[in-house]
Amino acid sequence: MISVAVKRKSFGAQTVLQDVNFDIATDERVSIVGPSGVGKSTLLRLIAELDRDYEGQISTVKNSAVVFQEPTLLNWRDVMDNLRITTRKDDRTLENILAEVGLSDKSDMFPSQLSLGQQRRVSLARALAVNPELLILDEPFASLDDEMVDEMLALTKQVVDTRNMALLLVTHTKKEAAFLTDRQLMLGGNPATIIQ
Numbered sequence: 001m002i003s004v005a006v007k008r009k010s011f012g013a014q015t016v017l018q019d020v021n022f023d024i025a026t027d028e029r030v031s032i033v034g035p036s037g038v039g040k041s042t043l044l045r046l047i048a049e050l051d052r053d054y055e056g057q058i059s060t061v062k063n064s065a066v067v068f069q070e071p072t073l074l075n076w077r078d079v080m081d082n083l084r085i086t087t088r089k090d091d092r093t094l095e096n097i098l099a100e101v102g103l104s105d106k107s108d109m110f111p112s113q114l115s116l117g118q119q120r121r122v123s124l125a126r127a128l129a130v131n132p133e134l135l136i137l138d139e140p141f142a143s144l145d146d147e148m149v150d151e152m153l154a155l156t157k158q159v160v161d162t163r164n165m166a167l168l169l170v171t172h173t174k175k176e177a178a179f180l181t182d183r184q185l186m187l188g189g190n191p192a193t194i195i196q
Protein backbone atom coordinates (compact mmCIF):
# COMPACT_ATOMS: atom_id res chain seq x y z
CA MET A 1 0.00 0.00 0.00
CA ILE A 2 1.21 3.47 -0.91
CA SER A 3 0.08 6.24 1.33
CA VAL A 4 0.41 9.89 0.31
CA ALA A 5 -0.08 12.71 2.81
CA VAL A 6 1.53 15.87 1.50
CA LYS A 7 0.84 18.79 3.79
CA ARG A 8 2.73 21.32 1.69
CA LYS A 9 5.17 21.42 -1.22
CA SER A 10 6.66 24.79 -2.15
CA PHE A 11 9.25 26.16 -4.53
CA GLY A 12 10.56 29.24 -2.76
CA ALA A 13 7.57 31.44 -1.97
CA GLN A 14 5.25 29.51 -4.30
CA THR A 15 3.22 26.75 -2.64
CA VAL A 16 2.30 24.29 -5.38
CA LEU A 17 0.62 21.48 -3.40
CA GLN A 18 -1.32 21.63 -0.16
CA ASP A 19 -3.10 18.85 1.74
CA VAL A 20 -2.87 16.18 -0.93
CA ASN A 21 -3.95 12.89 0.66
CA PHE A 22 -4.69 9.53 -0.95
CA ASP A 23 -3.73 5.85 -0.88
CA ILE A 24 -2.94 3.40 -3.65
CA ALA A 25 -3.52 -0.31 -2.98
CA THR A 26 -0.92 -2.90 -3.99
CA ASP A 27 -2.46 -3.73 -7.36
CA GLU A 28 -4.47 -0.56 -7.94
CA ARG A 29 -4.22 1.69 -11.00
CA VAL A 30 -4.64 5.35 -10.29
CA SER A 31 -4.31 8.38 -12.52
CA ILE A 32 -3.69 11.99 -11.62
CA VAL A 33 -5.31 14.40 -14.04
CA GLY A 34 -5.47 18.17 -14.05
CA PRO A 35 -4.55 21.25 -16.04
CA SER A 36 -1.06 22.14 -17.18
CA GLY A 37 1.09 23.60 -14.43
CA VAL A 38 -1.19 22.48 -11.58
CA GLY A 39 1.50 20.32 -9.93
CA LYS A 40 1.05 16.80 -11.32
CA SER A 41 4.72 16.17 -12.09
CA THR A 42 5.73 17.77 -8.81
CA LEU A 43 3.50 15.33 -6.91
CA LEU A 44 4.78 12.41 -8.93
CA ARG A 45 8.39 13.32 -8.15
CA LEU A 46 7.57 13.27 -4.44
CA ILE A 47 5.96 9.83 -4.71
CA ALA A 48 8.92 8.54 -6.75
CA GLU A 49 11.21 9.85 -3.97
CA LEU A 50 13.09 12.00 -6.49
CA ASP A 51 12.30 15.05 -4.37
CA ARG A 52 12.18 14.79 -0.57
CA ASP A 53 11.84 18.49 0.12
CA TYR A 54 8.21 18.77 1.30
CA GLU A 55 6.11 18.82 4.46
CA GLY A 56 4.13 15.68 5.14
CA GLN A 57 4.65 11.97 4.74
CA ILE A 58 4.65 9.50 1.90
CA SER A 59 5.07 5.81 2.51
CA THR A 60 5.72 3.89 -0.64
CA VAL A 61 7.03 0.57 -1.88
CA LYS A 62 10.72 -0.41 -1.97
CA ASN A 63 10.81 -0.79 -5.71
CA SER A 64 9.26 1.85 -7.93
CA ALA A 65 10.18 2.91 -11.45
CA VAL A 66 9.34 6.02 -13.44
CA VAL A 67 8.80 6.48 -17.16
CA PHE A 68 9.13 10.14 -18.04
CA GLN A 69 7.56 12.13 -20.84
CA GLU A 70 10.84 12.08 -22.78
CA PRO A 71 12.49 8.66 -23.21
CA THR A 72 15.71 9.89 -21.43
CA LEU A 73 17.85 7.14 -22.98
CA LEU A 74 21.63 7.21 -23.22
CA ASN A 75 22.22 7.79 -26.92
CA TRP A 76 25.77 6.44 -26.91
CA ARG A 77 24.69 3.08 -25.41
CA ASP A 78 22.76 0.36 -27.22
CA VAL A 79 19.35 -0.84 -26.06
CA MET A 80 20.70 -3.63 -23.83
CA ASP A 81 23.16 -1.28 -22.16
CA ASN A 82 20.35 1.18 -21.53
CA LEU A 83 18.59 -1.58 -19.62
CA ARG A 84 21.73 -2.76 -17.82
CA ILE A 85 22.12 0.69 -16.30
CA THR A 86 19.21 0.20 -13.91
CA THR A 87 19.60 -3.45 -13.01
CA ARG A 88 22.02 -6.36 -12.62
CA LYS A 89 19.58 -8.80 -14.19
CA ASP A 90 21.12 -11.27 -16.63
CA ASP A 91 20.90 -10.72 -20.38
CA ARG A 92 18.36 -13.49 -20.86
CA THR A 93 15.94 -11.78 -18.46
CA LEU A 94 16.52 -8.43 -20.15
CA GLU A 95 15.90 -9.96 -23.56
CA ASN A 96 12.60 -11.34 -22.27
CA ILE A 97 11.64 -7.86 -21.11
CA LEU A 98 12.51 -6.46 -24.54
CA ALA A 99 10.28 -9.14 -26.07
CA GLU A 100 7.52 -8.15 -23.64
CA VAL A 101 7.53 -4.63 -25.12
CA GLY A 102 7.87 -5.86 -28.70
CA LEU A 103 11.55 -5.10 -29.20
CA SER A 104 13.14 -8.56 -29.26
CA ASP A 105 15.25 -7.81 -32.35
CA LYS A 106 16.47 -4.39 -31.24
CA SER A 107 18.87 -5.15 -28.39
CA ASP A 108 22.01 -3.94 -30.18
CA MET A 109 20.46 -0.87 -31.79
CA PHE A 110 21.24 2.63 -30.57
CA PRO A 111 18.41 4.99 -29.58
CA SER A 112 19.03 7.21 -32.63
CA GLN A 113 18.33 4.20 -34.83
CA LEU A 114 14.89 3.71 -33.28
CA SER A 115 11.58 5.47 -33.95
CA LEU A 116 10.16 7.64 -31.19
CA GLY A 117 7.62 4.90 -30.43
CA GLN A 118 10.38 2.32 -30.13
CA GLN A 119 12.36 4.64 -27.86
CA ARG A 120 9.28 4.85 -25.63
CA ARG A 121 9.20 1.08 -25.51
CA VAL A 122 12.85 0.96 -24.43
CA SER A 123 12.03 3.46 -21.75
CA LEU A 124 9.17 1.25 -20.54
CA ALA A 125 11.42 -1.84 -20.69
CA ARG A 126 14.06 -0.07 -18.61
CA ALA A 127 11.43 0.66 -15.96
CA LEU A 128 10.18 -2.95 -16.01
CA ALA A 129 13.74 -4.24 -15.65
CA VAL A 130 13.74 -3.36 -11.95
CA ASN A 131 10.58 -5.44 -11.49
CA PRO A 132 8.72 -2.53 -9.89
CA GLU A 133 5.92 -2.93 -7.37
CA LEU A 134 4.81 0.54 -8.48
CA LEU A 135 5.12 1.78 -12.06
CA ILE A 136 4.90 5.55 -12.39
CA LEU A 137 4.18 7.05 -15.80
CA ASP A 138 4.53 10.80 -16.32
CA GLU A 139 2.65 11.70 -19.51
CA PRO A 140 4.35 8.82 -21.28
CA PHE A 141 2.49 9.25 -24.56
CA ALA A 142 2.98 12.99 -25.09
CA SER A 143 4.04 14.03 -28.60
CA LEU A 144 3.16 10.67 -30.16
CA ASP A 145 0.67 10.56 -33.03
CA ASP A 146 -2.81 9.11 -32.39
CA GLU A 147 -2.05 5.69 -33.81
CA MET A 148 1.13 5.40 -31.74
CA VAL A 149 -0.73 6.50 -28.61
CA ASP A 150 -3.27 3.70 -29.14
CA GLU A 151 -0.46 1.19 -29.63
CA MET A 152 1.37 2.32 -26.49
CA LEU A 153 -1.85 2.35 -24.48
CA ALA A 154 -2.58 -1.25 -25.49
CA LEU A 155 1.00 -2.31 -24.72
CA THR A 156 1.03 -0.58 -21.35
CA LYS A 157 -2.30 -2.15 -20.42
CA GLN A 158 -1.05 -5.59 -21.40
CA VAL A 159 2.13 -5.17 -19.36
CA VAL A 160 0.27 -3.92 -16.30
CA ASP A 161 -2.32 -6.72 -16.63
CA THR A 162 0.42 -9.35 -16.81
CA ARG A 163 2.51 -8.03 -13.95
CA ASN A 164 1.27 -7.71 -10.44
CA MET A 165 2.02 -4.05 -9.77
CA ALA A 166 0.42 -0.77 -8.89
CA LEU A 167 0.22 1.94 -11.53
CA LEU A 168 0.31 5.69 -11.09
CA LEU A 169 -0.32 7.62 -14.30
CA VAL A 170 0.00 11.36 -14.71
CA THR A 171 -1.84 12.59 -17.78
CA HIS A 172 -3.72 15.49 -19.33
CA THR A 173 -5.89 13.08 -21.22
CA LYS A 174 -9.08 11.61 -19.79
CA LYS A 175 -9.04 8.89 -22.46
CA GLU A 176 -5.68 7.58 -21.24
CA ALA A 177 -6.79 7.80 -17.63
CA ALA A 178 -10.03 5.93 -18.34
CA PHE A 179 -8.32 3.25 -20.40
CA LEU A 180 -5.46 2.47 -18.04
CA THR A 181 -6.68 3.20 -14.54
CA ASP A 182 -9.47 2.25 -12.13
CA ARG A 183 -9.55 5.55 -10.29
CA GLN A 184 -8.91 9.12 -11.37
CA LEU A 185 -7.78 11.84 -9.01
CA MET A 186 -8.23 15.41 -10.22
CA LEU A 187 -5.70 17.97 -9.01
CA GLY A 188 -6.95 21.55 -8.99
CA GLY A 189 -6.73 24.88 -7.23
CA ASN A 190 -3.82 27.08 -6.33
CA PRO A 191 -2.15 25.65 -4.34
CA ALA A 192 -3.39 22.38 -5.73
CA THR A 193 -5.21 19.69 -3.84
CA ILE A 194 -7.35 16.69 -4.85
CA ILE A 195 -10.66 18.22 -5.91
CA GLN A 196 -12.37 15.04 -7.10
Ligand SMILES: Nc1ncnc2c1ncn2[C@@H]1O[C@H](COP(=O)(O)OP(=O)(O)OP(=O)(O)O)[C@@H](O)[C@H]1O
Nearest residue numbers: 011012016034035036037038039040041042043172
Ligand atom coordinates in the same frame (compact mmCIF):
# COMPACT_ATOMS: atom_id res chain seq x y z
N1 LIG B 1 12.09 22.89 -9.91
C1 LIG B 1 11.17 23.84 -9.86
N2 LIG B 1 11.47 25.07 -9.40
C2 LIG B 1 10.53 26.03 -9.32
N3 LIG B 1 9.24 25.87 -9.66
C3 LIG B 1 8.89 24.67 -10.14
C4 LIG B 1 9.83 23.60 -10.25
N4 LIG B 1 9.17 22.51 -10.75
C5 LIG B 1 7.90 22.88 -10.94
N5 LIG B 1 7.72 24.18 -10.57
C6 LIG B 1 6.46 24.93 -10.61
O1 LIG B 1 5.46 24.14 -9.99
C7 LIG B 1 4.22 24.28 -10.68
C8 LIG B 1 3.71 22.90 -11.05
O2 LIG B 1 4.56 22.33 -12.06
P1 LIG B 1 4.37 20.83 -12.57
O3 LIG B 1 5.45 20.57 -13.57
O4 LIG B 1 4.29 19.94 -11.40
O5 LIG B 1 2.95 20.92 -13.28
P2 LIG B 1 2.19 19.82 -14.16
O6 LIG B 1 0.79 19.76 -13.65
O7 LIG B 1 2.96 18.57 -14.19
O8 LIG B 1 2.23 20.53 -15.59
P3 LIG B 1 2.23 19.89 -17.07
O9 LIG B 1 0.93 19.18 -17.22
O10 LIG B 1 2.31 21.10 -17.96
O11 LIG B 1 3.43 19.01 -17.18
C9 LIG B 1 4.49 25.21 -11.87
O12 LIG B 1 4.08 26.51 -11.50
C10 LIG B 1 5.98 25.14 -12.03
O13 LIG B 1 6.49 26.36 -12.54
